[in-house]
Amino acid sequence: xxxxxxxxxxxxxxxxxxxxxxxxxxxxxxxxxxxxxxxxxxxxxxxxxxxxxxxxxxxxxxxxxxxxxxxxxxxxxxxxxxxxxxxxxxxxxxxxxxxxxxxxxxxxxxxxxxxxxxxxxxxxxxxxxxxxxxxxxxxxxxxxxxxxxxxxxxxxxxxxxxxxxxxxxxxxxxxxxxxxxxxxxxxxxxxxxxxxxxxxxxxxxxxxxxxxxxxxxxxxxxxxxxxxxxxxxxxxxxxxxxxxxxxxxxxxxxxxxxxxxxxxxxxxxxxxxxxxxxxxxxxxxxxxxxxxxxxxxxxxxxxxxxxxxxxxxxxxxxxxxxxxxxxxxxxxxxxxxxxxxxxxxxxxxxxxxxxxxxxxxxxxxxxxxxxxxxxxxxxxxxxxxxxxxxxxxxxxxxxxxxxxxxxxxxxxx
Amino acid sequence: xxxxxxxxxxxxxxxxxxxxxxxxxxxxxxxxxxxxxxxxxxxxxxxxxxxxxxxxxxxxxxxxxxxxxxxxxxxxxxxxxxxxxxxxxxxxxxxxxxxxxxxxxxxxxxxxxxxxxxxxxxxxxxxxxxxxxxxxxxxxxxxxxxxxxxxxxxxxxxxxxxxxxxxxxxxxxxxxxxxxxxxxxxxxxxxxxxxxxxxxxxxxxxxxxxxxxxxxxxxxxxxxxxxxxxxxxxxxxxxxxxxxxxxxxxxxxxxxxxxxxxxxxxxxxxxxxxxxxxxxxxxxxxxxxxxxxxxxxxxxxxxxxxxxxxxxxxxxxxxxxxxxxxxxxxxxxxxxxxxxxxxxxxxxxxxxxxxxxxxxxxxxxxxxxxxxxxxxxxxxxxxxxxxxxxxxxxxxxxxxxxxxxxxxxxxxx
Numbered sequence: 126x127x128x129x130x131x132x133x134x135x136x137x138x139x140x141x142x143x144x145x146x147x148x149x150x151x152x153x154x155x156x157x158x159x160x161x162x163x164x165x166x167x168x169x170x171x172x173x174x175x176x177x178x179x180x181x182x183x184x185x186x187x188x189x190x191x192x193x194x195x196x197x198x199x200x201x202x203x204x205x206x207x208x209x210x211x212x213x214x215x216x217x218x219x220x221x222x223x224x225x226x227x228x229x230x231x232x233x234x235x236x237x238x239x240x241x242x243x244x245x246x247x248x249x250x251x252x253x254x255x256x257x258x259x260x261x262x263x264x265x266x267x268x269x270x271x272x273x274x275x276x277x278x279x280x281x282x283x284x285x286x287x288x289x290x291x292x293x294x295x296x297x298x299x300x301x302x303x304x305x306x307x308x309x310x311x312x313x314x315x316x317x318x319x320x321x322x323x324x325x326x327x328x329x330x331x332x333x334x335x336x337x338x339x340x341x342x343x344x345x346x347x348x349x350x351x352x353x354x355x356x357x358x359x360x361x362x363x364x365x366x367x368x369x370x371x372x373x374x375x376x377x378x379x380x381x382x383x384x385x386x387x388x389x390x391x392x393x394x395x396x397x398x399x400x401x402x403x404x405x406x407x408x409x410x411x412x413x414x415x416x417x418x419x420x421x422x423x424x425x426x427x428x429x430x431x432x433x434x435x436x437x438x439x440x441x442x443x444x445x446x447x448x449x450x451x452x453x454x455x456x457x458x459x460x461x462x463x464x465x466x467x468x469x470x471x472x473x474x475x476x477x478x479x480x481x482x483x484x485x486x487x488x489x490x491x492x493x494x495x496x497x498x499x500x501x502x503x504x505x506x507x508x509x510x511x512x513x514x515x516x517x518x519x520x521x522x523x524x525x526x527x528x529x530x531x532x533x534x535x536x537x538x
Numbered sequence: 539x540x541x542x543x544x545x546x547x548x549x550x551x552x553x554x555x556x557x558x559x560x561x562x563x564x565x566x567x568x569x570x571x572x573x574x575x576x577x578x579x580x581x582x583x584x585x586x587x588x589x590x591x592x593x594x595x596x597x598x599x600x601x602x603x604x605x606x607x608x609x610x611x612x613x614x615x616x617x618x619x620x621x622x623x624x625x626x627x628x629x630x631x632x633x634x635x636x637x638x639x640x641x642x643x644x645x646x647x648x649x650x651x652x653x654x655x656x657x658x659x660x661x662x663x664x665x666x667x668x669x670x671x672x673x674x675x676x677x678x679x680x681x682x683x684x685x686x687x688x689x690x691x692x693x694x695x696x697x698x699x700x701x702x703x704x705x706x707x708x709x710x711x712x713x714x715x716x717x718x719x720x721x722x723x724x725x726x727x728x729x730x731x732x733x734x735x736x737x738x739x740x741x742x743x744x745x746x747x748x749x750x751x752x753x754x755x756x757x758x759x760x761x762x763x764x765x766x767x768x769x770x771x772x773x774x775x776x777x778x779x780x781x782x783x784x785x786x787x788x789x790x791x792x793x794x795x796x797x798x799x800x801x802x803x804x805x806x807x808x809x810x811x812x813x814x815x816x817x818x819x820x821x822x823x824x825x826x827x828x829x830x831x832x833x834x835x836x837x838x839x840x841x842x843x844x845x846x847x848x849x850x851x852x853x854x855x856x857x858x859x860x861x862x863x864x865x866x867x868x869x870x871x872x873x874x875x876x877x878x879x880x881x882x883x884x885x886x887x888x889x890x891x892x893x894x895x896x897x898x899x900x901x902x903x904x905x906x907x908x909x910x911x912x913x914x915x916x917x918x919x920x921x922x923x924x925x926x927x928x929x930x931x932x933x934x935x936x937x938x939x940x941x942x943x944x945x946x947x948x949x950x951x
Contacts, residue, residue, distance in 0.1 A: 160738060164757045178920075180742065185916050187802040214804060215734035218745035232802050233848070234734070234918070236744065247802070275919045282924065290951055291757030292923040295849065298738035298750035299920060321628035321647070325573060325711035329593065331649065332631035337711035344577045344704030389600040389645050389660070391627060435646070436708065462927070462949070465878045465907070493944075494878070503598050505647070506688045507591075507712060510705040511695065514875070531906075536875070538703055 135410040135417055137521075138481055142449060144407050148423050149453040153308045153378060160297045163289050165350055166307035167455050172283040174300055177273035184213075184231035186268040189250050189257050190241035191228040193267070196259045204251075204258040213238065228257045237269055244268035276300070286457045288350065308455045310352040314373035315339050318366060318385040318394055319434065322358040337507070338383045338439050342432070345443055348538065351379075351451055361385060366397035374427040378454055381447055384434030386418045394431050398422050412480045412521065415504035416441030421450070428454075437504035440537070441483045444516075463533035464488065464515065466495035472526040475501075479521050485513035486534055497532055513537060548823040548830055550934075551894055555862060557820050561836050562866040566721045566791060573710045576702050578763055579720035580868050585696040587713055590686035597626075597644035599681040602663050602670050603654035604641040606680070609672045617664075617671040626651065641670045650682055657681035689713070699870045701763065721868045723765040727786035728752050731779060731798040731807055732847065735771040750920070751796045751852050755845070758856055761951065764792075764864055774798060779810035787840040791867055794860055797847030799831045807844050811835050825893045825934065828917035829854030834863070841867075850917035854896045857929075857948070876946035877901065877928065879908035885939040888914075892934050898926035899947055910945055926950060 136144075155169040184190060191207055199205040207228035211221045215234035222239035223229060229238045237244075243263040251258040276282050276296075283293060289307070297305055317339040325335035336358050343353035354377060359369045366385070373380045385394040386409075398404050401424055409420035409431065419442035420431035428450045432442040452459050466488055474482045486497040497517065500509045510516075515536040519526065526532070549557075568582040597603060604620055612618040620641035624634045628647035635652035636642060642651045650657075656676040664671040689695050689709075696706060702720070710718055730752040738748035749771050756766040767790060772782045779798070786793045798807040799822075811817050814837055822833035822844065832855035833844035841863045845855040865872050879901055887895045899910040910930065913922045923929075928949040932939065939945070 161753055161756070164760060176742075181744075183918075185918055187800070215732065215747060216745045218743070220744070232804055233800065234747070270916055270918055274916075275921045282921065291754040291761070292849075292853065292920065292950065294757055295750035295754035296920050296924050298748040298753055301742045301748070303738070319628065325716070329589075329714045330631070331594075331633070332629045334628060334647070335711040335714070337708035340574055340711055341704040341708035343574070344707055347577060348704070387600070387646065391645055436705075440705065462877055462901070462908075464875055488875070495875075503683055503687075505596075505598060505683055507705065507709050508688045508695065511709050537705065 135412045136408050137412050138445060141408055141411045141421065141446065145421060145446070145449050145453060148407055149428050149450055151426065152456050153311055153454045155306050156309050157304045157306050159304055160294055160302060163294060163297070163305050163307055164291070166289050167350060167457070168283055168285055168287045168289065169306040169308045171281050171285050172297070172305070174276040174278055174280050174282050176300060177278050178276040178299055179270060179272055179274070181272050182237040183270050184233060184235045184237060184244045184268060185270050186244050186246045187233050188231060188244045188246040188268065189228045190223070190231045190238050190244050191259065191263060192223060192225060192240055193243040193263050193265045195225055196263050199259045199262055201260050204260045207257045207259060209252065209255050209257050211238065242266065242269065286455060310350060311379055311451050311454050312354055312377040313346045313351045313379045313381060313451065314354045314356055314377035315342050315346070315381050315383065316356045316369050316373055317358045317383045318361065319358070320360045320391070338434065338436060342381060342383060342439065342443055346451070349448055349451060361391040361393055363393050363397045363400070366393055367401055370398060370424065370429065371401060374424040374429065378427070379447070379450055380424070380427065380429040381432055381443070382429065383432045383439055386420055386431040386433045395420060398424070398429065411446070413441060413445060414475060414477070414480045414482050416445065416483065417480065419446050421446060435504040436507045437485070437510060440510055444535070461535055463535055464495060466497035466532055466534050467491065468526050468528055468530045468532055469496040469498045471528050472499045474519055474523055474525065478524055481521055482519045483516050484519060485509050485516045487512055488514040488534065495534070497534055510537060548825045549821050550825050551858060554821055554824045554834065554859065558834060558859070558862055558866060561820055562841050562863055564839065565869050566724055566867045568719050569722050570717045570719050572717055573707055573715060576707060576710070576718050576720055577704070579702050579723075580763060580870070581696055581698055581700045581702065582719040582721045584694050584698050585710070585718070587689040587691055587693050587695050589714060590691050591689040591712055592683060592685055592687070594685050595650040596683050597646060597648045597650060597657050597681060598683050599657050599659045600646050601644060601657045601659040601681065602641045603636070603644045603651050603657050604672065604676060605636055605638060605653055606656040606676050606678045608638055609676050612672045612675055614673050617673045620670045620672060622665065622668050622670050624651065655679065655682065699868060723763060724792055724864050724867050725767055725790040726759045726764045726792045726794060726864065727767045727769055727790035728755050728759070728794050728796065729769045729782050729786055730771045730796045731774065732771070733773045733804070751847065751849060755794060755796060755852065755856055759864070762861055762864060774804040774806055776806050776810045776813070779806055780814055783811060783837065783842065784814060787837040787842065791840070792860070792863055793837070793840065793842040794845055794856075795842065796845045796852055799833055799844040799846045808833060811837070811842065824859070826854060826858060827888060827890070827893045827895050829858065829896065830893065832859050834859060848917040849920045850898070850923060853923055853950070874948055876948055877908055879910035879945055879947050880904065881939050881941055881943045881945055882909040882911045884941050885912045887932055887936055887938065891937055894934055895932045896929050897932060898922050898929045900925055901927040901947065908947070910947055923950060
């Protein structure tokens, strides 16, 4: 059993992330779901097309399919007459073939008749009785989508780890698939810790604080594709915390505790974890502000993140550490798109300068670019992330950021 | 009854949006939901705090609360002794008050004792028996969060129309609320039209195309906070289309048809709508490419968007028109954050130059900035939006975009 010394040792964020990569090895199980249920899920395998899409050449315009060699000499003064042999639609099942001198009406999306290699758009077509008069040259391939142009048989169309969007589901359907392999949703147990906690929604009395942070983290887990499982709040009691953690580790893929992660006399989470057989505290304390009390442990192979209780540090611990673990359970890296913005004013970064500093920012538009307004205040203040669109992660060593510097804003949606 | 002439008249996108604003007047009903169920919902009223948060002054550090006037002269050589009268935690229910010469232990988040106005951090505290030796001056307000510092009673903390995120739910809970007023999810009926359509998930035969677009649009509606209702596919038949539209308009807040919106002989959606009593086609045809066949109608007050069937135009019609209607049903404007990127190469924009052109782009990183790679191909190709992170909307009149020009990328997630 690993005994945690209790000494405060803050490690660099990068070291923390490396430790996570080392300790989180086992991937989530894979499940097969029906395509309509796959929205927002993460692909568990590279997706290779088993067919050409479209499966045959199709018309990309309403018009007349023809053999381009028939109309090489066609012009306004020298129209070429072709017999209209058939009418084709996307729903046409029987194959049609064109001999020289023949054409066929095709609606957009129709299979091209055999022998035809170009389409004369309907706007340029003159039809007289059963004959089409062609007054323009049509080149091979004009207004035709070739078989396999959208996707080729054997082509990797989506990569493992890709989070499925609407257009991706459409693609799976178009490939004729009924089901797709995705990673199971990570089951994330959230345990709020603290004597003062009450269920939310009650009138507040002195000495009571609603479990608001668990609700917030639960929404973040949902947003990130996980299945949150909110546990009953646990008081500041060593045995009760240990019990809840053991139970949660059995039920879930990732345990998140909230609160009790600091160094005060009622901060019992780390000690409670260190007393569990098979538990190892990998780190407790990272060099970020807020969020420095964040910890990471492994309980018989199950990862656990200790999130601090002051709300801005809870958010930072989740965004920088807990999400990383969730993604690692699928063999993935977190890779957020960021919004470029200009700092709206000078900003003196909070101490200690050896830490990475997270600053919440509110965005507005300034002509064609975004401006980021820093929102500064004690890390217990929830109104700051509420007013923020996102946050900027400033590197260690920086003291000061000048007005109009470009920063990368991570969205907090 | 409005009779639609059938003549092709493309209107400018801006005109189309104005027409939507004019015709979509009625807001969605408001419902009250429990806070944990409010994630992703849109606030139906400005939210005003009924209480101060925190409700009283609280300690922001583990340490000793004291009266700053007692320790004005305190220094290393002149320590001041205070009697430790009580220990306070966030869960402490009974009020405590300090007389001159007294201090109280406070854990982070504890209510400040009456009379106390500053906190000496535990790291700086020397305790001997029941006495605290203060060797540093503490100023009024040191390490104290004042009542109302996070939110003041009467303050508007969130605006009507705001989409609720995790941190916002936490705030509602912290305000002691159990329920919150949100707009009902817009019920969006999606009707795929076409003889060739089959249910997805079957092996594909000639003349059959899976209902992939409806699945895609359904996911987009979910993403945007709506409740999609997928209707059975409808063949290219005037009466059946009219019937389906009437039924859908009765069941939903917004009807979306997919396909049959072009000008071919089997494009019957506009005609079918124009035959419905009380239906008015407001516009059919917008000057965007792809997406120019998009239409907008009102059926006895219910909005309907005709989405074209070529997949890139389906997407553009949804993003530019249908979403606008969905948001308008809540009295809101679409206001997407965009990613700034540099064009990765020169790009000749497709004709006609009098139209706005939507170009799908794939992003990658180039040092500290994003590069946008245009993905060009016929609007029937689904692989293009699948490979894209988003799209750029280029203004009419532009012919050519130079490498390294900055563009705004709308994400297609």
